[in-house]
Amino acid sequence: MTGKKLTFKIAFIFMLTSIMSMAEQEQVSHETETNHTETEAIHSGKEKQQQEIKDFVNHHLKDSHDFSLYNYTNDDGEKEHIGIPLPIILIDAENGVTAFMSSEFQHGKKVVEVNGKYLKLYHEKIYYTDADGTINYDENHHATNKRPYDFSITKSVVMILVTSILMFILFRNLALSYAKNGGVPTGAGRFFEPIIIYIRDEIAIPNIGEKHYKKYMSYLLTVFFFVWFLNMTGLTPLGVNVTGNITVTLALALFTYFITTFTANKNYWSHIFWMPGVPKPMRIILAPIELLGTIIKPFSLMIRLYANMVAGHVVLMSIIGLVFLFKNWLGSSLSFGLAFALSILEVLVALLQAYIFTMLSALYFGSAVEEHQEEH
Amino acid sequence: MEIPTIVGAGLIVIGAGLGIGRIGGSAMDAIARQPEASGKIQTAMLIAAALIEGIGFAALFAS
Numbered sequence: 001m002t003g004k005k006l007t008f009k010i011a012f013i014f015m016l017t018s019i020m021s022m023a024e025q026e027q028v029s030h031e032t033e034t035n036h037t038e039t040e041a042i043h044s045g046k047e048k049q050q051q052e053i054k055d056f057v058n059h060h061l062k063d064s065h066d067f068s069l070y071n072y073t074n075d076d077g078e079k080e081h082i083g084i085p086l087p088i089i090l091i092d093a094e095n096g097v098t099a100f101m102s103s104e105f106q107h108g109k110k111v112v113e114v115n116g117k118y119l120k121l122y123h124e125k126i127y128y129t130d131a132d133g134t135i136n137y138d139e140n141h142h143a144t145n146k147r148p149y150d151f152s153i154t155k156s157v158v159m160i161l162v163t164s165i166l167m168f169i170l171f172r173n174l175a176l177s178y179a180k181n182g183g184v185p186t187g188a189g190r191f192f193e194p195i196i197i198y199i200r201d202e203i204a205i206p207n208i209g210e211k212h213y214k215k216y217m218s219y220l221l222t223v224f225f226f227v228w229f230l231n232m233t234g235l236t237p238l239g240v241n242v243t244g245n246i247t248v249t250l251a252l253a254l255f256t257y258f259i260t261t262f263t264a265n266k267n268y269w270s271h272i273f274w275m276p277g278v279p280k281p282m283r284i285i286l287a288p289i290e291l292l293g294t295i296i297k298p299f300s301l302m303i304r305l306y307a308n309m310v311a312g313h314v315v316l317m318s319i320i321g322l323v324f325l326f327k328n329w330l331g332s333s334l335s336f337g338l339a340f341a342l343s344i345l346e347v348l349v350a351l352l353q354a355y356i357f358t359m360l361s362a363l364y365f366g367s368a369v370e371e372h373q374e375e376h
Numbered sequence: 377m378e379i380p381t382i383v384g385a386g387l388i389v390i391g392a393g394l395g396i397g398r399i400g401g402s403a404m405d406a407i408a409r410q411p412e413a414s415g416k417i418q419t420a421m422l423i424a425a426a427l428i429e430g431i432g433f434a435a436l437f438a439s
Contacts, residue, residue: 202415202419300427300430300431300434301430303430303433303434303437304426304429304430304433307433307436307437308429308433311433352422355422356422356423356426359419359422359423359426360423360426363423
């Protein structure tokens with residue numbers, strides 16, 4: 001009974017999510033609508049709208065220096081942003097550490113002066129400029145201004161911190177509740193226990209082996225829930241695309257790489273540098289290939305998660321964008337239905353990618369601790 | 377004549393698609409033959425599909 005209720009609740013929340021992401025998108029159409037009726041002819045209005053949707057998708061994929069919830073155009077034709085400013089931390093060899101809130105930039109409109117130097121936010125990157133905020137370009141339209149090292153608490157960083165704290169509280173309370181209730185799961189435990197058992201019995205033990213799996217369990221569980229939760233928050237109207245950021249997936253893949261490398265036994269290394277059971281000249285050819293393979297494995301982990309999330313978000317946002325391009329009841333409602341179906345598919349992909357990341361990590365750990373009794 | 381990189385990426389994606397299709401088809405056959413082993417077959421299928429998918433994405437990003 002409670003299981004059914006819980007499933008229903010979760011399904012309901014997911015449905016709400018997809019509807020709310022549409023609501024956020026509505027803003028874009030509203031802006032273009034007003035601009036279009038005021039100034040532009042119908043044809044160029046459509047092109048402008050396409051450009052606006054493209055910009056919206058690009059903006060969504062990028063990390064940002066403030067947590068903007070939504071924006072609108074006010075009566076004076078100016079864009080108003082509503083959101084939470086985040087701290088900006090810059091490190092430079094000359095100035096040392098400087099910190100201020102991102103609201104001082106006013107979304108790139110204002111130049112900020114720090115210790116006699118002028119800073120400007122331009123396309124979510126911070127540049128040194130002169131007092132007027134001039135940005136110089138090279139022939140490829142890339143800015144040539146110097147940049148400080150940016151250690152800001154951006155939107156992605158906030159979401160990573162929130163997810164970490166959430167996971168810590170959730171699983172700590174879960175562990176404590178087991179002690180209190182004599183090993184019987186209650187509440188959220190009923191939902192998470194089967195998942196944890198599944199990771200242990202179906203991912204860790206078959207791939208790593210009964211003998212060694214325990215020391216890897218903490219990492220596998222952490223990475224699974226971390227990736228899953230972040231994938232899911234990427235689908236909420238907050239629009240934080242954390243796992244679609246290659247630096248995040250790089251860090252996760254590096255963890256897997258280091259754990260594999262530092263816990264590997266001598267069999268693992270002998271299989272890389274001096275493959276047993278093959279002719280001697282062949283071993284010399286195989287060694288560099290195998291060595292390269294150790295780097296390619298985490299590299300493919302990184303690319304897979306990143307590309308899947310980016311591709312999913314781009315497709316979903318483009319389909320939602322179609323609603324405002326069609327502007328007739330048939331096309332728009334079809335796009336709406338398609339976007340809804342794709343949202344549900346993305347929920348599946350979010351889980352699947354977390355599963356595959358964990359699975360392949362377990363596979364690599366397994367190869368690192370595998371023991372070969374037989375001598376070839 | 378210079379061939380654009382996108383053509384190479386397209387070829388790789390075709391190859392990856394064929395590969396994933398073959399994996400899926402074989403898994404279907406295997407499950408039909410031995411329904412009781414469907415769990416294990418699915419796991420193996422997903423791993424193989426994910427590995428090929430990685431190549432496809434790498435090609436897309438290289439282009």
